[in-house]
Amino acid sequence: MISEENYKVKILRKVIDIINPIYVMEGAGVRLRRSIATQKLDYLDPFLLFDHFGSDDPNDYLAGFPMHPHRGIETVTYILDGLVNHKDSMGNSGILGKDDVQWMTSGSGIIHEEMPKPYKGKMEGFQLWVNLPAKLKMTTPRYQEVKSSQIPEIHRKDGVVVKIIAGEMESVEGAVTEIFADPEYLDVIIPAGSSFEQPIKRGHTAFAYVFEGEGIFGDFELNSLGEGTVVPATKLVIFGDGNYVRAKSDQIPVRFLLISGKPLNEPIARYGPFVMNTSDEIEQALRDLQNDNFVK
Ligand code: MN
Secondary structure, X not given: OOOHHHHOOOOEOOEEEEEOOEEEEEOOOEEEEEEEOOXXXXXXXXXXXXXXXXXXXXXXXXXXXEEEEEXXXXXXXXXXXXXXXXXXXXXXXXXXXXXXXXXXXXXXXEEEEEEEEOEOXXXXXXXXXXXXXXXXXXXXXXXXXXXXXXXXXXXXOOOOEEEEEEOEEOOEEOOEOOOOOOOEEEEEEEOOOOEEEEEOOOOOEEEEEEEEEEEEEOOOOOOOOOOOOOEEXXXXXXXXOOOEEEEEOOOOOEEEXXXXXXXXXXXXXXXXXXXXXXXXXXXXXXXXXXXOOXXX
């Protein structure tokens, strides 16, 4: 059988939903904007959670995320401004600064602390949770810590700037590799009046998170799904299937994250920072924590 891919037919990914983040309190009292892991959008397989933190008021984040466990997932932290001090049960510690990325594979379990601090009065960033397949839920924990200088950047003649955190664009490979979900994580800036296209594998889940300015996504024609309408910050745009996405700006620039990954299609049982496949596995995680046997 010859697939559409073989014919190099371009199939545009249309906008299928636009999500307004909601404010939630997390950790020891951090006020943040959540778009995935809400009543409206519990799970966007393989993405379990998407949070946007940051505020001009340090009271919104200084309490931070003191020591807490994770099992069965990956957490991806991308800092736009400010600092995050972190340390964990494996003896790692460090500071994430502006434009740094930490891709943490919790696997069988880590206990860590993440404490945001302002830098020159500013603090802003994102955390994404990526699910692990059943066969890797109990894998050995791992960190990929990427400094801003290690993140490849593409500067196009038309002014489009893309940071390739994971995935690939114009044959340039991203900084984070060897992640099961085969993720793409791009930070895209389109100046006023320009456009952008990017191939995304068929069958992968894909979304854009608009966090500065405003853009137009998908089909560009006005329709009931919200295509053709201007999407202002801050919103999450979910794409349907296809093999590429496109976006453009009009009067003002737009900046967004473009994130995609391979869905797992496995059952999930989630309880706070643990995401497993069955409720028995969640109970085991709680027992391990209680018996001081959580970190393997
Ligand atoms: Mn954490």
